[in-house]
Amino acid sequence: MANLQLQGELATAFRGVHSTENGFTGHISMERGAQLQVPLPEKYTRMSAEEIVERIGEARAKLGTRLVILGHHYQREEVIRWADFRGDSFKLCKDAAARPEAEFLIFCGVHFMAESADILSAPHQKVILPDLHAGCSMADMADIDQVEEAWDALTEACAGQKIIPITYMNSAANLKAFVGRNGGSVCTSSNAKKIMDWALRPVEEGGAGGEKLLFFPDQHLGRNTAVLDMGFQLEDCLVWDPNQDMGGNTPEALQKAPILLWRGHCSVHGTFLPIHIRNIRKQHPGVHVVSHPECTYDVVLASDSYGSTEKIRQIIAAGKPGDVFAIGTEINLVSRLAQEYPDRTVLSLNPNVCVCSTMYRVDGPHLLWVMDNLLEGKVVNQIVVPEPIASQAKLALDRMIELA
Ligand code: SF4
Structure with missing residues (x-):
């Protein structure tokens, strides 16, 4: 009975994620929140790429230390170029904690990342997800x-x-x-x-x-x-x-x-197959295959190395000029590594583009829109995890922090 009551309370709380001074009315459901992304005002969709860059730069300068922008490795270039910190979701939460003076944390990533940042950030900090449609199918x-x-x-x-x-x-x-x-x-x-x-x-x-x-x-x-x-x-x-x-x-x-x-x-890492590894070894003898552990067991087993996005970065960084790497992870990170290490050949393990379509939803116009609102004193797309979900989730996060 007690368990049923708790479940009922949690379900109610779960449905009660706030929207804030963003023009939304009522409460939004945490899992359904993505459906309530308001369409961008037309002026943002009409702006040229150059204007978006110029205006984000201006907004960034005006917001100064009040704002920290966090960019996940899988974000597209037009977004990650503005990130104060880049990394995986947990690293970004830790990076944000190192900037307690920031009032606003714009998380360029997906919904669960913004939730974790909200749970781990200080009470005065507001976490913002530029596009509420950015979820994670997993x-x-x-x-x-x-x-x-x-x-x-x-x-x-x-x-x-x-x-x-x-x-x-x-x-x-x-x-x-x-x-x-x-x-x-x-x-x-x-x-x-x-x-x-x-x-x-x-x-x-x-x-x-x-x-x-x-x-x-x-x-x-x-x-x-x-x-x-x-x-x-x-x-x-x-x-x-x-x-x-x-x-x-x-x-x-x-x-x-x-x-x-x-x-x-x-669904992104599931696109990598053992046949891709066999093919790439034929095309590039001596290639070093690195896969993310979200790939299937067969793929990871057939790879030369495997590990998190941070480990993948370290492996490429430790390579030598002329080395060839085939990477089994999201394409934005692979492309960025290829640009950062032009003396090495960095390829996607899958010849077909394997983009995370939800990560991809965050773009320059959405980033500018949330920043413009901050400049006008409005917080849009704030992610707030309600109690008791937040403190119970923090227990699980704190256990990891203590153990890792
Ligand atoms: S790549 Fe995209 S779908 Fe896959 S786990 Fe990451 S956020 Fe989720």
Whole structure:
């Protein structure tokens, strides 16, 4: 009963993300918030690229230290050129924390990133997402109602076994909150092994004492970490399909498996295939293939290296003139690396453009629009994670910060 009441309260809170002095009326739903992006005033859509650049530069100068612009690696060039900090989502949240004097944090990324920045930033800071349509299909694959149902079924099927929930940073705030209140942690692609090790380590050795872990929402990061970094077998990893009864598993199989993986994936990284690696090795003998761990196990296994966006950057930086790299990650980062290291050949592993279409929604006109509003004293597209979601999600984020 108490659990049901809590779920009801959380669902209500979840639907109650504020819009602020932005002209929106009422409350917007966190997961539906993207539908409420107002169309840009026509003048922004009519401006030339040159005018947009000029006006963003002017607005940037006027806002000074009141504003920090955060740019994810997957953002397009016309946006990331304005970023005070570039990086992955967690690095950007930490970078923002180092600028407490900033009143406004414009997060050029996607919705879950802005939520995390709001949770981790100081109370006086306002986090702004230039386009509310910028979501993440992977984060959307772990719907909180399905997660709660799965948890109830799992804890019943595995009665007596301690299950630790772990969620990838790429998840909605309500999933982070679920993980926080159930004794788990957030992880990034850089520290997934550390966090999963902690989940399964005995309490007396400083771990969470889990007999198994449930990893959200990216099955590939979970599997790649468990098998390639932690020494588990593929058979130790069981996929929970939220659209099937018992996740598509028998109670016996669930009891036996130490690693349970939510059936989610990144549609961008899912486009890379082993055939791309075979082809590129034929075309460029000696090529160094680097993939992101959101790629499938087969792709990561066939690569020479794998790692987070930060690690990919480090690998290219450590290369020598003349080296050839084929990268399995979003195309904007690959193109930028190719420009930054012109003495190396940096190629996309997939010859077809693999752009993250939601990241791509943030463009110069939207950036200028939110900045112009700030100059007029209005905050548009503010992302506010309500209580108790924010403090429960912070528990899971703080656990990661403590452990990593
Ligand atoms: S690249 Fe994949 S995981 Fe990252 S924001 Fe886009 S859809 Fe989400």
